Amino acid sequence: MEQKTFAFFPEAAFGPALNSVGIAQAVTKMGHKAVFLSDPGFVEIYEGYGFEAHPVALSEPMPSEQMAKFWEDFINGHIPNFRKAPIDQIDNYVKECWEAIVDSAKWAEKDLPGVLDKIKPDVIAVDNVILFPAIKQYGVPWVRIISCSENEIEDPAIPPHLSGMSENDKEGHAVFRARFEEVIAPIHADFNSFLAECGEAPYKIGEFFEPSPHMNMMLYPEPLTYNRKKPLDPARFQYLEGCVRQDDPYEVPAFAANNDGxxxxxxxxxxxxxxxxxxxxLIALVGKSRYRALVNVGDYEADYADIPPNVVIQSWYPQPSVIPQVDVVIHHGGNNSFTECLYFGKPAIIMPYVWDGHDNAMRVQETGYGFRSDRYDWSDEDIIAKIEACLTDTKMQGKLADISKHMQGCEGPTKAAKLLVSLLK
Structure with missing residues (x-):
């Protein structure tokens, strides 16, 4: 087959971005060209992996450094809200998030037609939570990638997206949906007005993106999926069983204390x-324990002092190269961390704060692959007990070994690339 061009358009966050990098790597190995449509602040990320990237404005123009930190600053402004239950985040974090997302779709519509005409993609893959009309209307097959929890595709029998609720809490589901629809109504009406301007039909309340008629790919592992009232059609919905990119190798450093812990x-x-x-x-807790820890502190390394000798902090880790070498992961429930722990068979303690982290934390606990923990309301003894259970629970370790074998056998990036290429026929 002659070389074709596949365009990837992930949202401006490392999770979706790096998922798409993994799929793009597999597409390239098949002899095709992969290019990225990118938030201007993420262009260098894709270029760093060797891909061509074309900026698409998702907000009013601003310096590139400021644009790259837009969502980081947005999140930091909501830290007090992370102490709240998911339903109590709807009228603050969730509301403001959807306002920004709708705004991003409006801005993108200004650039997308010209960028698409320039790169002339044969297939477009979008990893976002909102429709970009120009992509749907471009005239080539388009794919929706769902890198968040699979309940982003709604069903009346499963917990609503962002709720962090148990699968069995049907009464809670109804309360959450009602509150979400009430708060989101004016934002949704504004989005439907935008869709009308673009010649698109309105969406039902609460929906901002439709499934693709061509193919929808879920990063989620199928063994953890919910029991739906209406099963998803495998001709249009495929699970990627985790989609782990190739990243730089990582060598665990020597620790000044607890080097065998x-x-x-x-x-x-x-x-x-x-x-x-x-x-x-958490660093202070580890410092008093028998463990060692690698801690990702992002852009805030300068804020830390007096690091215990059994802790190493860094601003960035090649996570798919790190997780296979550790014993337990403590993370926020983002879908990359969630799926990578399962992919490599590592138990997780999830301390969620927003978005699908709430859903993933509940799901990992309900299915026996790790623990959910409140983000702030815990004692050292609570966390130590969970870590020890992760290290010693043979039933959990057996489940993790099984799902790791299953997910690695599926080769998610290769599967995704083959599904994309199949659309050319």
Whole structure:
């Protein structure tokens, strides 16, 4: 087959961005060209992996450094709201998030037609939570990638997206949906007006993106999926069983203390690193323990002093190269961290703060692959007990070994690339 061009358009966050990098790497190995449509602040990320990247404005023009930190600053401004239950985040964090996302779709529509005409893609893959009409209307197959929890595709029998609720809490589901629809109504009406301007039909309340008629790919591992009232059609919905990119190798450094102790990896992602008080509290806990820890502190390394000798902090880790070497992961529930722990068979303690982290934390606990922990309301004894359970629970370790074998056998990036190429026919 002659070389074709595949365009990837992930949202401006490292999780979706690096998922798409993994798929683009696999597409390239098949002899095709992969290019990125990119938030201007992320262009260098894709170029760093060797890909061509074309900026698409998702907000009013601003200096590139400021644009790259837009979501980081947004998250940091909401840290007090992370102490709230998911339903109590709807009228603050969730509301403001959707306002910004709708605004980004409006801005993107200014650039997308020209950028698409320039690169002339044969297939377009979008990893976002909102429709970009220009992509749907371009005239080539387009794919929706769902790198968040699979309940982003709604179903009345499963917990609503962002709720962090148990699968069995049907009464809670109804309360959450009602509150979400009430708060989101004016934002949704504004988005429907934008869709009308673009010649698109309105969406039902609460929906901002439709499934693709061509293909929808879920990063989620199928063994953890919810029991839906209406099963998803495999002709249009495929699970990628985790989609782990190839990243730089990582050698665990020598520790000045506890060098033979169990190794923890602690990361709240690039956006969650601004919660320095929480990370400092966890570092202090590790400093008094028999463990070692690698801690991702993002852009805030200068905020840390007196690091215990059994802790190493860095601003960035090649996570897919780190997780296979550790014993337990403490993370925020982002879907990359969630799926990578399962992919490599590592138990996780999830301290969620926003978005699908709430859903992933509940799911990992309900299915027996790790623990959910409140982000702030815990004692050292609570966390130590969870870490020890992760290290010693043979049933959990057996489940993790099984799902790791399953996910690695599926080769998610290769599967995704083959699905994309199949659309050319």
């Amino acid at each position: 169990p190794l923890l990896y602690i990361s709240f992602g690039s956006l969650g690193a601004g919660d320095t008080d929480l990370l400092k509290r």
